[in-house]
């Protein structure tokens with residue numbers, strides 16, 4: 001449904017996004033992750049039709065996005081820094097959104113007042129930073145977008161509000177197949193939200209996968225042997241990282257859990273556990289593979 005093919009975007013000769021292709025399915029939540037300056041915001045702005053790419057193809061339902069007024073009425077982009085016209089109340093902003101977005105749903109706007117519990121007569125610029133972000137979601141979700149593009153969306157929101165908003169997002173995806181593209185540095189936050197992730201570094205996508213597949217491809221194991229690590233133990237294991245903690249070894253290993261377990265059990269370990277690997281750890285390993293690393297990441 002959303003086609004992002006070989007997108008390239010430069011600023012005065014600097015290539016911020018270089019030949020990026022993404023595979024985003026309708027009704028999915030796609031997490032765009034990456035290092036600082038990787039080009040995520042630039043790519044999101046290209047996808048929202050704000051920037052014109054230098055080359056490549058970007059279309060939604062086979063229609064190009066850039067300068068496509070009709071299509072843009074179905075897309076909402078929530079930037080990392082929000083802008084509201086000064087002195088505008090929530091009610092006035094709602095009227096403006098209503099005039100811009102034909103799918104505006106007044107009933108939903110009124111219903112969401114119970115979720116956000118902010119008076120609609122309030123001037124938005126006088127609200128706190130987190131409350132302004134709530135208003136941005138309130139307005140965005142009332143336009144019933146088909147595509148919601150979110151750049152660091154949950155920054156500044158308290159834990160309860162983050163969960164409420166995540167529930168609302170999941171509800172829209174489940175009930176009416178809204179597609180979400182979300183960029184965030186808070187990997188724990190997006191981990192339970194996204195079904196696919198793409199990791200960007202220096203303008204390119206270094207990995208793109210279904211999150212479950214990504215997790216089933218890499219495992220963290222902890223093992224200990226009575227008489228130390230057997231000589232051939234590491235031979236058939238694809239170890240990405242290892243750490244020694246007393247007599248216990250921690251390994252990050254690429255491969256299927258079943259194969260890794262049967263290999264380890266052959267060597268009769270005194271202790272053997274497969275531990276859950278977080279998205280944050282996977283991210284750090286993938287970044288390490290491209291030379292962007294820190295040490296001692298196992299927690």
Ligand SMILES: Nc1ncnc2c1ncn2[C@@H]1O[C@H](COP(=O)(O)OP(=O)(O)OP(=O)(O)O)[C@@H](O)[C@H]1O
Pocket residue numbers: 011014016034035036037038039040041042043
């Ligand atoms: N309008 C612009 N003019 C010139 N350079 C820009 C512009 N916007 C972005 N860049 C450059 O493009 C690169 C990618 O920036 P971008 O904001 O897309 O990264 P990002 O992945 O969102 O980073 P972060 O995670 O730090 O927010 C950076 O080197 C940035 O300086």
